[in-house]
Amino acid sequence: MRTLTRDIAAESGKQVEVSGWVHRIRELGAISFVLLRDRSGIVQLVYDNKPDFTHESVITARGEVRANEKAPGGYEVAVVETELLAPAAPDLPFQVNGDPDKVGLEAVLDQRVISLRNPKIRDIFYLQSSLLSSFAEYLRGQEFTEIKSSKLIGTGTEGGTGLFAVEYFENRVYLAQSPQFYKQAMVASGMERVFEIGAAYRAEKHDTPRHLNEYVSLDVETAFIKDEHDLMDLEVEILAHVFSCVERDCARILTEYDARVPSTEEIRKTPRITHDEAKEIISTKLGRRVFEINPEGERVLCDWAVETHGVEAVFVNAFPRKKRPFYAYPDGQKTSSFDLLFRGLEITTGGRRINEYDMLLDALPKFGLTEEGLADYAQIFRYGCPPHGGFAIGLERLTQKILGLTNVKEASLFPRDRKRIRP
Amino acid sequence: MRTLTRDIAAESGKQVEVSGWVHRIRELGAISFVLLRDRSGIVQLVYDNKPDFTHESVITARGEVRANEKAPGGYEVAVVETELLAPAAPDLPFQVNGDPDKVGLEAVLDQRVISLRNPKIRDIFYLQSSLLSSFAEYLRGQEFTEIKSSKLIGTGTEGGTGLFAVEYFENRVYLAQSPQFYKQAMVASGMERVFEIGAAYRAEKHDTPRHLNEYVSLDVETAFIKDEHDLMDLEVEILAHVFSCVERDCARILTEYDARVPSTEEIRKTPRITHDEAKEIISTKLGRRVFEINPEGERVLCDWAVETHGVEAVFVNAFPRKKRPFYAYPDGQKTSSFDLLFRGLEITTGGRRINEYDMLLDALPKFGLTEEGLADYAQIFRYGCPPHGGFAIGLERLTQKILGLTNVKEASLFPRDRKRIRP
Numbered sequence A, B: 001m002r003t004l005t006r007d008i009a010a011e012s013g014k015q016v017e018v019s020g021w022v023h024r025i026r027e028l029g030a031i032s033f034v035l036l037r038d039r040s041g042i043v044q045l046v047y048d049n050k051p052d053f054t055h056e057s058v059i060t061a062r063g064e065v066r067a068n069e070k071a072p073g074g075y076e077v078a079v080v081e082t083e084l085l086a087p088a089a090p091d092l093p094f095q096v097n098g099d100p101d102k103v104g105l106e107a108v109l110d111q112r113v114i115s116l117r118n119p120k121i122r123d124i125f126y127l128q129s130s131l132l133s134s135f136a137e138y139l140r141g142q143e144f145t146e147i148k149s150s151k152l153i154g155t156g157t158e159g160g161t162g163l164f165a166v167e168y169f170e171n172r173v174y175l176a177q178s179p180q181f182y183k184q185a186m187v188a189s190g191m192e193r194v195f196e197i198g199a200a201y202r203a204e205k206h207d208t209p210r211h212l213n214e215y216v217s218l219d220v221e222t223a224f225i226k227d228e229h230d231l232m233d234l235e236v237e238i239l240a241h242v243f244s245c246v247e248r249d250c251a252r253i254l255t256e257y258d259a260r261v262p263s264t265e266e267i268r269k270t271p272r273i274t275h276d277e278a279k280e281i282i283s284t285k286l287g288r289r290v291f292e293i294n295p296e297g298e299r300v301l302c303d304w305a306v307e308t309h310g311v312e313a314v315f316v317n318a319f320p321r322k323k324r325p326f327y328a329y330p331d332g333q334k335t336s337s338f339d340l341l342f343r344g345l346e347i348t349t350g351g352r353r354i355n356e357y358d359m360l361l362d363a364l365p366k367f368g369l370t371e372e373g374l375a376d377y378a379q380i381f382r383y384g385c386p387p388h389g390g391f392a393i394g395l396e397r398l399t400q401k402i403l404g405l406t407n408v409k410e411a412s413l414f415p416r417d418r419k420r421i422r423p
Helices: A005-011 A105-110 A119-141 A180-191 A228-249 A251-256 A275-286 A295-309 A357-366 A372-382 A395-403 B005-011 B105-110 B119-141 B180-191 B228-249 B251-256 B275-286 B295-309 B357-366 B372-382 B395-403
Strands: A015-028 A031-038 A041-047 A058-067 A075-086 A165-168 A171-175 A193-201 A214-223 A272-274 A313-317 A337-342 A345-353 A388-394 B015-028 B031-038 B041-047 B058-067 B075-086 B165-168 B171-175 B193-201 B214-223 B272-274 B313-317 B337-342 B345-353 B388-394
Touching (some): A005 A015, A005 A031, A005 A041, A005 A058, A119 A193, A119 A228, A119 A395, A119 B119, A180 A193, A180 A372, A180 A388, A193 B193, A214 A228, A228 A251, A228 A313, A228 A337, A228 A345, A228 A388, A228 A395, A275 A295, A275 A313, A295 A313, A295 A337, A295 A345, A345 A395, A357 A372, A388 A395, B005 B015, B005 B058, B005 B075, B015 B075, B031 B058, B119 B193, B119 B228, B180 B193, B180 B214, B180 B388, B214 B228, B228 B251, B228 B337, B228 B388, B272 B275, B295 B313, B295 B337, B337 B388, B345 B395, B357 B372, B388 B395
Parallel strands (some): A041 A075, B041 B075
Antiparallel strands (some): A015 A031, A015 A058, A058 A075, A165 A171, A165 B165, A313 A337, A345 A388, B015 B058, B031 B041, B337 B345, B345 B388
């Protein structure tokens, strides 16, 4: 019966069986100390001989637990029997037990199975798993239904740019950039409130520390809203719940990364400024006129939010119509849409959508689109679709910003970019 | 402030505002009765004139709640004010308020936004949402980490058959048939226990009531198992939890579909028979010798399980090596792998995987494969991978079998088959 390394202390004086990976071997004359790593932590094993296994081999060891104040956690196992479950070749691509910050990003991603053995790197994904859970938990509590929509779409709803083509039997289809149209269809179908956690694809060629060509999108759509402020209110409460779950469940990981999450009180103070106001603030801060919000501007706005509102986040709304897709709900030359910037990075785009059939038909030609080209989409609105809107949070970006990672790829298990299609 | 239709009774004698879709209009002389449908149910509205909206239009109505024993639920709203939020065109493709069983499958799928307005059809996906939640909940409770792996793979690990090709910048990649190799990589990385909920793709041309070309796979992989019985034990407990959550949270839907789920006691009695025993049972039952387990055989085996063990499920294990992929853990000419059949349909394939590098290198040529061709995969096992295995449950098939749906496509919001690539 296996004992996890974290539970060793409770077994002091008893025989236990522990299983895991050989993290470190230290030979001191006739005695050897082996650190054994499992999913729960690390325990020291003591051998009265030279163990005949390599670093990173998988073993099961049996022996008595005894107190030793010099051992990690204060206890160790005096091994009497070892079983080698799977030997590791001696040519490890890099040391698992070293400083993960000294392993380059390319090596971390090329050798995922090895790099994740470093507890600090693996912890990124324990935290990410917690984000997936708390996001869904909050929305279920608000009567949202979780949906799974197709990622294979027959036509590019916004033209073919930015889409990956798939050879699908006799046809050519595309990987969906977002489930937004399906979310809207579900709202119109009467589910009213839906969320989806799924892959999204962008065939964009840029290779930056903030972009992935395949990412996980946390998507929300809800009906019977008054305006986009209802959506921002909802996102604030989602994030408040997610952050408080991270604080409760991932305290050790936050400490390890010297990271913190905004408190509920802080995140509720997130200011809401218009796109015009945002440009003003950036221009003033930078001492020169800016005409759009670029990555530098996003950082400036978040600094401004800290100084003026004590929170590292800011909603920017009232984007000009020409900067948003055709489906953004118009408000004169502006739209009822918004971005959320967090710690200098856009982590959400959202907004109210056009829900009236006539308004949609009016909008399409302004964007060079036709009803025929968007027949299935237009159909959603033909038979009664309530006022609604939604938003999407990028899972990897949220993970990145919570932990202060340099590159969003660090927050993706198997990231895909223009050149990286493996492992 | 909106009141949901299910909460009307508590507001008797008060003014309320209700919003939703116009389900039915009945004009009786000077008075009209309108059934209003929202995500929570249906309420009767009373008008003292002819309402000027069409079926399925979205409205907000205000008025006083009063008891009326003839109204659905015993209460109705005497409307004084109506706001038309979104009119529905009068040419509905079919009646929403009719018998859903009279709408053909093609119409249901072609007109998803309309067909889902029928509460009975929509309820399929409320139940499915519950399955997603309870599956994850059980595994999190057992310290499984939720992962999100890439669906774009550089090479077909089992050859190119059955894979959809994607034009990925200058490269050609494929849509993953399953996340199994990534799950195995995560086991080897030290996460030990992982699950993933994600899309899986099969480029298979058959069009049957049991196949989808894109489906949602509930994937599990776990380390330090003794043999495949540990995996079957785990699946039984997952299903026991999922079924008991369905019984608790979806009782109304089960009644509506005249369906039931196996009790925990029943599902724990699921028999485990070998592939050879399974063929014997089928041969005996059918009165002729069978050499493989086809869909008819799967039904026969489930009937046998009901008669002999009182449960509509059966595990078949010890599949011959040539019927399983190269990574199945060999046991002589058999493998430590299994299927789970439920109500006449295979809903799970799983098994122990080869975890020893040398054993893997030995297996590859037997299947016409090379280490070079599977370099990233082989790498998983080079540096210490514990004994492990896993399985996958098809979400749509599980949904189908719980509710007794005729076609698995009914359990997919936007199914994809050889010809269907929209909506």
